[in-house]
Amino acid sequence: MELTLEKQESKDVAMLREQEVFLSDQAIHVLNGSTQFDELGRMIFLDRYALKAKRDTINEGDLVITITLEDPKYPKKDLGIVVNISENYIATLHMVTGKYSCSEENYTFKQSVWKCSKPLESIDDAYKRVARAVASVENSSEKQTQLFQEFYEELSTKRIQPAGRIMTGANVNDEKHYTSNLTLYNCYVIPCPKDSRTGIVETLKQMIEIMSRGGGVGISLASLRPKYAYVQGVHGQSSGSVSWGGLYSFATGLVEQGGSRRGALMLMQADWHPDVLEFITAKTKMGNIENANISVMVSDRFMESLKKDDDWNLEFPDYEFPGYKEIYQKEWNGDLKAWKEKGYPIRIYKTIKARELWDLLITSAWRSAEPGVVFMERYNKLSNSYYFNPIICTNPCGEQGLPGWGVCNLGHLYLGAFAKKKR
Secondary structure, eight states: OOOOOOSSOOHHHHHHHHTTOOOOHHHHHHHHTOOSSOHHHHHHHHHHTSOEEOGGGOOTTOEEEEEEEOOSSOOEEEEEEEEEEOTTSEEEEEESSSTTSSGGGTTEEEEEGGGEEEESSOHHHHHHHHHHHHHTTSSSHHHHHHHHHHHHHHHHTTSEEEOHHHHHHOOBOTTOOBOOOSOSOOEEEEOOOOSSHHHHHHHHHHHHHHHHTTOEEEEEOTTSOOTTOEEGGGTEEOOOHHHHHHHHHHHHHHOEETTTEEOOEEEEEETTSTTHHHHHTGGGSTTSSOSSEEEEEOOHHHHHHHHHTOEEEEEEEOTTSTTOHHHHHHHOSSOHHHHHHTTOOEEEEEEEEHHHHHHHHHHHHHHHSOOEEEOHHHHHHTOTTTTTSOOOEEOTTSSOEEOTTEEEOOEEEOGGGGOOOOO
């Protein structure tokens, strides 16, 4: 990447020169081209979306993003200029942002080089990169140039802002060939895991692969047999859907996307599932499901039972019923309604008052802000693809319900950029 020096210096560059801090071309370029946001916005943008160099290319004078406060989930990061690097790879930094960027702290902070990252591009460079990738699908160079200019204008004036996966991943080389192995899709919903150890691990593998490339994941646990259910293959009992949800949650906390953010996961459970009561209270207990959002899929039938103060069955397919083992293995996908409509057998594990489930859900949401509620049956009734591609879960933040292998792309309009000042 060729770096050029801008004619007009940013306030940060001017101040650093006054402080007689040595600046590399990279530091000058990135700071001069990253004046679009306030301090926090610039920090987040460069950390999450800017292309980075290898850590062994960090030299004196470079601008780096460094961890200034350790935290397993949300480490604090700030910008600093490398003053020197010791033999044991400890960088002394002249801080540009954060609590150490003041005279009281002598603008100084020390951190391992391995906890620093070096942005290769400014915010303006990132806008140009994304605009170039968007325009690359056009057939003619004239159209590519036109679309590049139009899209770059929308980005640089902040009228539109694609979501992070597009800002991070969109990139093409000089031959207009796509070069990134990151996903441009923001979120995925994976089909319900097959109710077997192999199926559960396969879903885990898919989830990790998606998250490592930048995508969030939604998973319904309705297909997994309930706690204490018999497992014929090992003559034992299942640990239940909540425990496997805990596995997915734990793995999510381990996946760091592009070195700047953790994975995002939504776990859902059906209102009829025998584990739903345990699922509802899972996040009130430390260590159960800490790295995922959770929601209960509520049906119209349940709401009708709640209204009438009726009983409510917690049930699951009877996979031990004679002659149904192979059918269960091939056909069961977490859709109890479809299972019943085929006349297949079910087993009632417990009968409770519908209000008991509802009260527990409301109480837990009050105590821990979760679980959420998704009226999934209503969602499908309003979906125009329900009859061939039913919605089974939402993306991690609940913006969009999706079928298995469905994806969503996010972005926003910044209304402030469209406002016209009036006297």
